[in-house]
Amino acid sequence: MSTMEIKISKSLILGLMMSILYLSGLAQPYPEKGKPMPDFVLRNIEYYPRKKATLADFKGKWLMLDFWNKNCGACVMAFPHNNGLQKEFGDKLQVMQVGVEDPEHEIRPMYAKFREKEHLTMACAFDSTLANRFDIGTCPYIILIDDKGMVRAITTQLSANEIKDFFAGKGEVPPLNKAYRTHEDAPDNLIAYDSAKPFLIKDNGAKEEDFIFRSVLAKWKPGLHDFSRVTSVRASTGTGKFESLGIDLRTLYQCAYFSDTYWGGKDSTGAIGRYSSDLILEIKDSSSFQSSYKTGQNIYSYSLIMPKQGCTVERMEAAMRRDLQTYFGYTAVIETRKCPYLKLIARPGGKEKLQTKGGPPFWQGTPKSASFTARNYPFKNLLDIIRSSLRSNVVIDETGITGNIDISMDCIPCNPENIRKSLKVLGLELVPAEKEMKVLVIKDAPVQSN
Numbered sequence: 001m002s003t004m005e006i007k008i009s010k011s012l013i014l015g016l017m018m019s020i021l022y023l024s025g026l027a028q029p030y031p032e033k034g035k036p037m038p039d040f041v042l043r044n045i046e047y048y049p050r051k052k053a054t055l056a057d058f059k060g061k062w063l064m065l066d067f068w069n070k071n072c073g074a075c076v077m078a079f080p081h082n083n084g085l086q087k088e089f090g091d092k093l094q095v096m097q098v099g100v101e102d103p104e105h106e107i108r109p110m111y112a113k114f115r116e117k118e119h120l121t122m123a124c125a126f127d128s129t130l131a132n133r134f135d136i137g138t139c140p141y142i143i144l145i146d147d148k149g150m151v152r153a154i155t156t157q158l159s160a161n162e163i164k165d166f167f168a169g170k171g172e173v174p175p176l177n178k179a180y181r182t183h184e185d186a187p188d189n190l191i192a193y194d195s196a197k198p199f200l201i202k203d204n205g206a207k208e209e210d211f212i213f214r215s216v217l218a219k220w221k222p223g224l225h226d227f228s229r230v231t232s233v234r235a236s237t238g239t240g241k242f243e244s245l246g247i248d249l250r251t252l253y254q255c256a257y258f259s260d261t262y263w264g265g266k267d268s269t270g271a272i273g274r275y276s277s278d279l280i281l282e283i284k285d286s287s288s289f290q291s292s293y294k295t296g297q298n299i300y301s302y303s304l305i306m307p308k309q310g311c312t313v314e315r316m317e318a319a320m321r322r323d324l325q326t327y328f329g330y331t332a333v334i335e336t337r338k339c340p341y342l343k344l345i346a347r348p349g350g351k352e353k354l355q356t357k358g359g360p361p362f363w364q365g366t367p368k369s370a371s372f373t374a375r376n377y378p379f380k381n382l383l384d385i386i387r388s389s390l391r392s393n394v395v396i397d398e399t400g401i402t403g404n405i406d407i408s409m410d411c412i413p414c415n416p417e418n419i420r421k422s423l424k425v426l427g428l429e430l431v432p433a434e435k436e437m438k439v440l441v442i443k444d445a446p447v448q449s450n
Helices: 003-026 073-077 079-092 107-118 128-133 160-167 249-257 313-328 350-354 379-389 416-426
Strands: 062-068 093-099 123-126 141-145 151-155 211-213 217-219 241-248 275-282 299-305 331-346 362-364 372-378 395-397 404-409 428-443
Touching: 062 073, 062 079, 062 160, 073 079, 079 093, 079 107, 079 160, 093 107, 107 123, 241 249, 249 275, 249 299, 249 313, 249 331, 249 428, 275 331, 299 313, 313 331, 331 350, 350 404, 350 416, 372 379, 379 395, 379 404, 379 416, 404 416, 416 428
Parallel strands: 062 093, 093 123, 275 428, 331 395
Antiparallel strands: 062 141, 141 151, 211 217, 217 299, 241 299, 331 428, 362 372, 372 404
8 A cells, every 4th residue: 555545544533433422422312311411521610629620520320400591580599409409319419510710700700609698508510511412501401310320300490308209210391381492393292372273272271171171270280281471461462462370379369359469579660558468368278279380279360352442451350350259259349457468677877878878879799699789769769679588578668768768688588587697787677567458268158049
């Protein structure tokens, strides 16, 4: 063989090898439930003995990879929970947070601050490369891998009991919690829902035969029916259509009777302080108000369509109330009762401390971040932040503060105790109290005499 032929053969072999490697990279599978986890390299690990690790380094123990980014409120709220999982399961499970790095390089100091405040001990890697390789966009995105390297779950959240079930070989992720890659199609058996069309008409969102009452009221089935977020009745009057797929009975009653009250923490209609955001159940059997998205128990899909012309909050609420009374049979009345609430008060010197020094309006950080600084900032916006963070309570302003303020909050909004401590630094305090408010009371229907 000539020298020229040897050189050509070597070039050909090298080219073939490069092509094979390239095609292998393209064929690299994504994590898939029930299949071996694709090998990977995890880089930039902090709070862990290794700075870099591969799948083989976790052999013999379960691994939970939780991908998150700085704008994911649900991810941040899950930090204490995930940290608890690490403590509970010890060497049997390795919890590994995987932070998707941002162009502003804010995620690492953000995690460090949360780690300090929440006393987190779990490891965290900062590896956008792995997130991109696995086509992960929306977070949280959790991959649970067993001690043999098999993918057991891809989900948005995991409880301690669910992990124990996986350990025992009977674990299953609720369909609502299934996580999807950026370019992954929804399951073929999921019936699509188009919000521009009426629910249940021509199999939109569910099969037409699934309805149980018409306006339309239907049983919601996890893994089969689509899901949509609740909107207020007032926001629906412009289209004449109120629809919610996957709504529990308590929320459905609140929509029908309190469309102008507390909604997402903001008091746009001045209802906070006049209405309680809770329900009072005075019924013998309250099981209808006990719901589960995991099983679909007492979860419904409701659709009400009215002519847009003349559609008002009052008319839409009246129609919804008739539907609820017709099907469920309860008597619902708004009564004035003493109800618990949290009053926001200013401690001595608090007003003076917060009074703005003027200047151009300025704020840095967001309610999702670990700190928030603002100058010449509307006091009512601070109230909205507090109410959104403590949405299980009615928060009433009794500080007497009006206008704009200067503030610097060093707290985690999803942590009520953190909020209280930060407010005290500002000269404010949340105090439990009671006052008379209008509240929705659910009662058994009166017995009809013959």
